[in-house]
Amino acid sequence: MSYSGKKVSLLTQHGKQDVMSPELLNSNGLEVVHVKDFDTDQLGTFTRDIPRYGSQLDAARKKARLGMNISGLTLGIASEGAFSADPYTGIFPWNYELVIFIDEIQELEVVGHFGGPAQSASKTVSNWSEVEAFLEECKFPEHQLVIRPDDAFHSECMKGIKELKSLKDAFRWATGKSREGNVFLENDLRAHTNPTRMANIMRATQDLSQKLTSLCPQCNVPGFWMAQKIKGLPCSECATPTHLPIADVWACAKCNFKREIELQSKTADPSRCPNCNP
Ligand SMILES: [Zn+2]
Ligand SMILES: [Zn+2]
Structure with missing residues (x-):
C-alpha cells in the first residue's frame, strides 16, 4: 500500500512544516495539512518553564494525536526534540530528533530518528x-x-x-x-530559531520517509525496517563469537513478520576477539 495523495496532519507552531512538508510530499506523496490551533509549548519547553509531557516519544505521539483530532484526519505526524551530551565523548552538546507517523486505521506507528551535534551554548x-x-x-x-x-x-x-x-x-x-x-x-532551542536543529529535524523526517517507502513482504504495510542487530560474528583465528554483529533483523511495524539478513563480513578481526585479545 502507499500513502500517495493522502492527507496527514502536522501539529507544529515552530516552522517545522517548511522542512517536513516538502520531504513527505516528494518521498511519499503525503499532503501535509499544517495544524497550528494548539499551543505546543503546553507540552513542554526547552527553557525549563514547562516540563515535557512524558518521554520524547510520548510527547511526539501526543502532538500527533492532537493534530489528528483538530484536523479530523486519520493520519498524523509530529516531531519532538531532545538535548543531551554526545554519545561518544559525553562532552559536546547533542540533539536527538524524532518524527512520528500515526495511521489510525491501520493501527500503525512508524518513527524516524536522527542524532547530531546541537547548537546549544x-x-x-x-x-x-x-x-x-x-x-x-x-x-x-x-x-x-x-x-x-x-x-x-x-x-x-x-x-x-x-x-x-x-x-x-x-x-x-x-x-x-x-x-x-x-x-x-x-x-534558543526552538526549531524556527535554531537552524542546526531544523536541519536535524529534516534528517529525522528523511529517515521516516525512507521507512514509509519500505513495505512489509507479508502484509504490505509501510514501515518494514531494521529493528535489531544479532551479535556473534566469529573470530577469523579461533571462531569464538565476538560482540560484532553477524546479522540484521528487519521487522514489520504492524504484523509480526521478521527477516534476518546476514551481513557481508563473515569473520571478525582477532583484535576484537575476547579469546585472542581478552
Ligand atoms: Zn579469536
Ligand atoms: Zn507486516
Whole structure:
C-alpha cells in the first residue's frame, strides 16, 4: 500500500512544516495539512518553564494525536526534540530528533530518528564585552538567543532574540532585574530559531520517509525496517563469537513478520576477539 495523495496532519507552531512538508510530499506523496490551533509549548519547553509531557516519544505521539483530532484526519505526524551530551565523548552538546507517523486505521506507528551535534551554548555574563565575546560561540544572529536575569532558573526571560539592537535592549532589561548584575544567555532551542536543529529535524523526517517507502513482504504495510542487530560474528583465528554483529533483523511495524539478513563480513578481526585479545 502507499500513502500517495493522502492527507496527514502536522501539529507544529515552530516552522517545522517548511522542512517536513516538502520531504513527505516528494518521498511519499503525503499532503501535509499544517495544524497550528494548539499551543505546543503546553507540552513542554526547552527553557525549563514547562516540563515535557512524558518521554520524547510520548510527547511526539501526543502532538500527533492532537493534530489528528483538530484536523479530523486519520493520519498524523509530529516531531519532538531532545538535548543531551554526545554519545561518544559525553562532552559536546547533542540533539536527538524524532518524527512520528500515526495511521489510525491501520493501527500503525512508524518513527524516524536522527542524532547530531546541537547548537546549544550558554554563558553567564556581567558586562557587554562578555556578551560580544560569546556571540561567535552561540552563532548569533543565525541562531537566536534567550536571555534572563541572574541564572538559568530565573522565572522571567526574553526569547527569540535575533538582532544586535534587541540583544542590547534585552541585556539592559536583564541587568536591571538581576540581583548582582549577572545575566544568563543561551541559544534558543526552538526549531524556527535554531537552524542546526531544523536541519536535524529534516534528517529525522528523511529517515521516516525512507521507512514509509519500505513495505512489509507479508502484509504490505509501510514501515518494514531494521529493528535489531544479532551479535556473534566469529573470530577469523579461533571462531569464538565476538560482540560484532553477524546479522540484521528487519521487522514489520504492524504484523509480526521478521527477516534476518546476514551481513557481508563473515569473520571478525582477532583484535576484537575476547579469546585472542581478552
Ligand atoms: Zn579469536
Ligand atoms: Zn507486516
